Amino acid sequence: MTNVDLFETETAILARASQVVAGGESDPTRYRLALEELITSYGRLLRESRRLIARSDRTERELNQLNSKLTQLSDELDYKAKHDNLTGALNRGAVFERAHHYLTKSPLSLIVLDIDFFKRINDEFGHPTGDGVIRELVNRLRLALDGKGEVGRVGGEEFTVLLPGVMLGDAAIVAEKIRQSIAQQEFACLPTRPVTASFGVSWIGLNGDFEDAYARADAALYKAKHGGRNRVERDSQALVD
16 A cells, blocks of 8 residues: 655655755846745644644544543443333342342341232223322332432332342331331322232341342241231241340
């Protein structure tokens, strides 16, 4: 490939001026012409340099803006991949991923809860109302937790709360607080019908088997359902603190 000299014209002008100087010309006209040619060439170089610098600055700004948008898009996609669209709570996959992460550092309590008779709500009042109940319930979970633990939606009307570093007895107290926050105040989206939930609570030690703890919490939830609903049941196999 032939190399292209981007400054071929300027190089030739400089060479001619150098020849005039080196030749010791006595005619001032030749010096003036050589100087004028140099000035013209230099002015052109300055204009082109400024244009290229401006273009480079503009390109850098555009690339920075594009990079910022790509980073934002990546963050949004990552968020959507880990969160439930309706409530913003963690989805099932993210719940299990986060739980395994916590268990490498500390023991963990798990609360599993399910809205009582939720199918009836959907059948009697419609799915938009059912969605409203789910959203409001998640908001109450967050308020009751007051920044402690993490909320996940693992099924249609089934939710989890991860409580790293919390023992079983304290987790049961938290579950009861949540139960009361749901049952004792009417839902704005469904003021004509009480909404309640049933709870199962389990505990797992450091580096323990989360899937097993989840199954035990689910069994406790099943017990709460069959024990009359709107109640909290502990996992009977878990270690008691």
